[in-house]
Amino acid sequence: MQPQPPYDLHTAADDRPVTVDRREGPYGEVVLRRRGGAESSADAVFEIIANGCFLMDTSDGRSERLLIRAALDALPADRPSPALLIGGLGVGFSLVEAVAAARWGRIAVVEREAAVIDWHRAGPLAAVTSGALADPRTEVVHADLVEWLRTGPRTFDALCLDIDNGPDWTVTEDNGGLYSATGLAACAARLAPGGVLAVWSAQPSPAFGESLRNAGFTQVRTEEVAVARGVPDVVHLAVRGA
Template sequence: MKIRELIDTARIPGGDELRLYRRGDDFIIAIGGNELMNSRMSGSEEALAVMSCARLRKPETAQLLIGGYGMGFTLRAALAALGPDAKIIVAELVPEIIDWARGPMAGLAAGCLDDPRVELVIGDVAAAIAAGRGRYDAILLDVDNGPDGLVRAANDGIYSAAGLASAKAALRPGGVLAIWSAAPDARFTRRLAAAGFRVEEVAVRARTGGKGARHMIWFARVG
């Protein structure tokens, strides 16, 4: 049996402690008794990027905001789907996450943070959304376990009526707000519709190849 080795810890601003583990060739990021990310399960995070980019009007020149770097699965998939003149801003609240990406998980990151199309912002994605009125073709959010904040209570604000109004204002006409969740949430679907979005719900598998647990992605379009 492979032993799970603790590599490092990080404190979430306004939240609990994250732990980075390695088990053999796999990496795990956990909070308390909950496993948030596992390098063996990238399917739904990649789908968040691939399916969002497929809904863009001009992927070759699109402007994207990704909330939460995680293990970089969404960023790498977006880079592969977008053209050379696209731009991706990655907002990551916990600086140690980026340290891990450039350190013990550098092989997994595969240099994605150094792509010239990427701008890294250390801070709350809510601030990047609020500052980007009419700027983005898509906003991709994977900052928690879903609309029910697990990692940080303040994340609830992103998914509130006010938070959704801010995201809508930051999108260009035809823009897409894409939100990853570990589980469905009918109340949140109704909240998106009430905010004026055209809503599409898509169930995806946690692992590539259609395996693993079912996760949910909402695609909420402006106009």
């Protein structure tokens, strides 16, 4: 049974996370939780949990924004209105960053979880992305990214992918195909010559960097964002050859 709006925004007094919405879907369970503040307080932090695995929250967003900025910076300056594909809507930071850059042309966001799309369109996360979703360049596609990359009819100048905690830590087993030789070939097929592939990861993956080179990508490198504890978040960057 899928909970429907209005959503429960009550937060426990001891700051334990409170479940706002929980859905069961074709890929398992996805949960939106809330920490901090009271009711609709600006101090509230929302978290997305998939199959018991923490994915992201609204507390920071620096690395999600870097995902978009780094891809745009890597594109040739003389490429007008580049088309962007964002893989994974998440808490919306990547989309908001993209819309803030006037240089981007069309912006497609592929998200497989109907619940996540609902939370942005009519739920608590609308406070983050309502303006970005209303931008005429934005299109939200409800689809599985791995399948959509394989069969989609369009090409893009940049693919910014953030559907897992990284190539070595996927949310579901099926997502592993995205980082395989077959998956990277599908990414290359969706990219225009000279296009940029950017992949978010919660930790560096030297093996994935090697996979990118083996798949024919060039200018393979990483950019890091330091975190309070542990290894830095990473954006893997690569360019499709002409």
